[in-house]
Amino acid sequence: MARATVQDVAKTAGVSVGTVSRVLNGSPAVSTASREKVNEAIRRLSYRPLASARDLRRDRTMRVLALAKNLESLVVSEVFRGVGDAAADSGYVSLIAATAGDLEREQQLVDMLRNGSVDGMVLFSPTMPDEDVDAVAGQLSVVQVCEIVDADAAFGVSIDDRQAAYDMTRHLIDTGGRRLAMIAHRSARSGRLREAGFRQAVADAGLPPGRVLSGEGGFGFHAGRRLARELLAAGDLPDAVFCGTDIAAAGCVRELTDAGLRVPHDIAVAGFDDSAQAEMCVPELTTVRQPAYEMGRVAFAELLERMTVPGAHRRGRVFLPHELVVRDSTKG
Amino acid sequence: MARATVQDVAKTAGVSVGTVSRVLNGSPAVSTASREKVNEAIRRLSYRPLASARDLRRDRTMRVLALAKNLESLVVSEVFRGVGDAAADSGYVSLIAATAGDLEREQQLVDMLRNGSVDGMVLFSPTMPDEDVDAVAGQLSVVQVCEIVDADAAFGVSIDDRQAAYDMTRHLIDTGGRRLAMIAHRSARSGRLREAGFRQAVADAGLPPGRVLSGEGGFGFHAGRRLARELLAAGDLPDAVFCGTDIAAAGCVRELTDAGLRVPHDIAVAGFDDSAQAEMCVPELTTVRQPAYEMGRVAFAELLERMTVPGAHRRGRVFLPHELVVRDSTKG
DNA sequence: CAGAGGATTGGAATCGATTCCAAAGATCTT
DNA sequence: AAGATCTTTGGAATCGATTCCAATCCTCTG
Structure with a gap:
């Protein structure tokens, strides 16, 4: 039982592929009757649109990638939780990858942005040289967070x-x-x-x-x-x-x-x-x-702008406020 | 300056798209002369094959997804480091996502497996009910790690x-x-x-x-x-x-x-x-x-088998040896 | 030097979903 | 009831890379 395609659904539902696609994408130009037939066929075949075909045609993936050296730190995981939540709010999926400080691994992951595997990238602590970050950020949708490289083209969110x-x-x-x-x-x-x-x-x-x-x-x-x-x-x-x-x-x-x-x-x-x-x-x-979660949210918001308004490449950085937490290891 | 395609490269290099593709995929059936012309054109246009087009045609992505509730624990991050290293050894990229225990988020991520966004999945601590894990694992390439659901179809790696x-x-x-x-x-x-x-x-x-x-x-x-x-x-x-x-x-x-x-x-x-x-x-x-890193490596190895040998769906679980580490909080 | 066999190449077909255009159908107006 | 307008539909073209098939080009052999 191979994977069902939009063709199979069309045949089962007795409509054309165009109609199936319109149902899938919530187009209003579909009669209630057709919509129901299509949905029924989708259910019967347990059909899911193939991501690669959709991405190819639409020229975007609705995925972003968050990169860090490692993930066990609370700051990193909170930042990425913020990115993830903000992404979800906008219909994006945010994925995470750890480079372990390995330049080659990092290059490979950045290539995912170049080859359109993801639409944007949040960079936590790049291993690559500053000028590379600059080059990447100049052409692609990249936002830095926390460990921010001094790069002309790059944009970053951090505390001061x-x-x-x-x-x-x-x-x-x-x-x-x-x-x-x-x-x-x-x-x-x-x-x-x-x-x-x-x-x-x-x-x-x-x-x-x-x-x-x-x-x-x-x-x-x-x-x-x-x-x-x-x-x-x-x-x-x-x-x-x-x-x-x-x-x-x-x-x-x-x-x-x-x-x-x-x-x-x-x-x-x-x-x-x-x-x-x-x-x-x-x-x-x-x-x-550090307001790590909030930093993640802000980073994604900026990334979203870069992804959807390609001209609007804001540069520089945004500082979020930090907070002194006085406990017992210093004299109150 | 839009993204270059294989067509552009072919034109620039003065060869056909077939030849370009053959160079890209390291086919031996290409003359040295053509190979050099193509590589030169690729460099000039800074061309990267578009992932979605390639994935569509090849029907696989060379990506796997590792899922956990959260990432800040050392065990999780070590397991995923193991998965990542083993994946890299086999030419795969391993991505990570945190569900935060949110069932809807988890469903969305599991859908990435259903819709072919990734080829396989490592499940750390699923939120969904056991029977759902079973259903997913019965059809798709899934391996569980550490927090293992008792599921007939599922396979898992953990300590005892x-x-x-x-x-x-x-x-x-x-x-x-x-x-x-x-x-x-x-x-x-x-x-x-x-x-x-x-x-x-x-x-x-x-x-x-x-x-x-x-x-x-x-x-x-x-x-x-x-x-x-x-x-x-x-x-x-x-x-x-x-x-x-x-x-x-x-x-x-x-x-x-x-x-x-x-x-x-x-x-x-x-x-x-x-x-x-x-x-x-x-x-x-x-x-x-727990031998967390090793567990990650073993999990990926199993996943690879599921991804490449679709018939060989091994069930049950593998136990890796644990180790008592005696320090000062108990009487030596 | 003809022809076999191998190496290399071009190009069309293909993967599956989306979208545009033209056509058909439905509804309304007068 | 004819024509105008709006809704719905079918289907072909498209996205970009891969792959298969047939065609061409070499290189040897006898």
């Missing part, structure tokens, strides 16, 4: 990482921090921006520039621990540490606690992202919340 | 959750546990199996049946805390608690610790899944590791 880090550093200073340090992730764009915000805030407060430790290759719990250990080993302990992510902050807190220090009494620690881990840490982490 | 829970419970008993309790998640299939394994192990050891608390609606950190609080409130404290997931175990440990109990000295706690949180917890969690 620099300002958010500035604000958090300011909070550390306002609550008594004088010797600040940062555990940064320079390998990520957002990490570099957060570092810049940290440095600026320290400088603006007239404090001596704090030590900045950067995790090379990985920035997880263990990196946080290792860098905290370095901090301890270096002596001249800071009284506040700003970590580029909550996971690293959790590692940092753990290492400091194991060394007998009390957080925040002896040393304050702040994270970033308001991950699930922020609440699971002891003490619970002060952190910066 | 029941046995794994049995083994972990046995470990709790072997290390001195006599009054056992479980924090379970009955809303998930795997949760029910783990509960059954727990009960069996307790019974086999001749111990009194332990108290089992089940989290309704959500089974995260907070649910773990709440259920641990219930345990405390009930008095007659157990000396070992088996939690259905690491996240719940982390919540449980936190609540017990806050109540002044020492883990594992006063009460042992075990988790399940070997999530990232298992190592971040204080004390680090004893847990069960």
Whole structure:
């Protein structure tokens, strides 16, 4: 029993293929009688229009692809949930793919946009060089989110990482921090921006520039621990540490606690992202919340515009507001 | 500048469309001269074969879809990483979609299999009723993973959750546990199996049946805390608690610790899944590791067989070996 | 050097759904 | 009741890549 086609449905229903197609697409130019016959035939044959044939004729797929290196982070999955919901509201399906930081895999997925497998793409953390992002975004419907490349043609949605880090550093200073340090992730764009915000805030407060430790290759719990250990080993302990992510902050807190220090009494620690881990840490982490879900929704809205109004390629970026979440790891 | 077609390439290269297509598909029946002319034309026009046209003609897409409720869990993302890698090895692209437990969304995504948007599907935790899974799996290329529905036609890859829970419970008993309790998640299939394994192990050891608390609606950190609080409130404290997931175990440990109990000295706690949180917890969690990546690879291998050998619809399920990871939250 | 056999090529048919155009049918007007 | 208008319908053309068949071009063999 091969797949039924529009021809089969037409024959079964005793009408022409044109009429079947009109029923499928909700055209009003069909009599009630025909519509019912067609629907009955569709049911009997359990017919589904073949996607590739439809896409070919219509020249669009109603699918978008969201790309990230990996998916286990709460920010990524919330952003993509936002994209997915917004897409669904507009009749699109949003698919997700993880590149694992593999350039070749990423190229292959971007090719899905070039070859019309999907109509648009949301780019979370591209591995390819900036100029490639620019080239792709110049021709195709692409919107960046969170980890945004500086590209002329590209458009992106994110928080102001620099300002958010500035604000958090300011909070550390306002609550008594004088010797600040940062555990940064320079390998990520957002990490570099957060570092810049940290440095600026320290400088603006007239404090001596704090030590900045950067995790090379990985920035997880263990990196946080290792860098905290370095901090301890270096002596001249800071009284506040700003970590580029909550996971690293959790590692940092753990290492400091194991060394007998009390957080925040002896040393304050702040994270970033308001991950699930922020609440699971002891003490619970002060952190910066990104409106991840909303960012996803906004990203899709922009993407939709690019997909449907091909001329309207807005450039630049949109910043959504971040929020300081003060918990127990810093002095309230 | 509209998209170039195979016709344009043929014209530019001064050959026929047949030859262009042969070059595109690596057919040996092309002279070196023609091949070079075609490749040159492809480069000049930056031509990409349109996916929908190709898919229509070939009657397959070389794409598979992996479905789960949500993606932030390490198990899901590792499974899907395995699927993705195995797919790439066979020239397939694997896409991911999250249903958020929304039945309508899930139906829409399953429709992508029915309408030929993808060639196969990996189902992690279906929301639809078992008989629907059965119906879909009976006709289409579907493989289940981890959260496996009992369906005649369906095929699935998982660990033996029941046995794994049995083994972990046995470990709790072997290390001195006599009054056992479980924090379970009955809303998930795997949760029910783990509960059954727990009960069996307790019974086999001749111990009194332990108290089992089940989290309704959500089974995260907070649910773990709440259920641990219930345990405390009930008095007659157990000396070992088996939690259905690491996240719940982390919540449980936190609540017990806050109540002044020492883990594992006063009460042992075990988790399940070997999530990232298992190592971040204080004390680090004893847990069960699932070979998630490998499960993804095996799932794709099975899927490939279903996609390419349509007759060979293997039923039943494959169990992959689990592993007890003993850390500090139980008495070594 | 004729002819067999192989290598290469061109081009039409095909996949299945949509859409446009012309025609047929229905309804209304006067 | 004829003509005008509106509704509904059938069917061919179309989207772009692949593939099969027949035709052409080589290269050897004897």
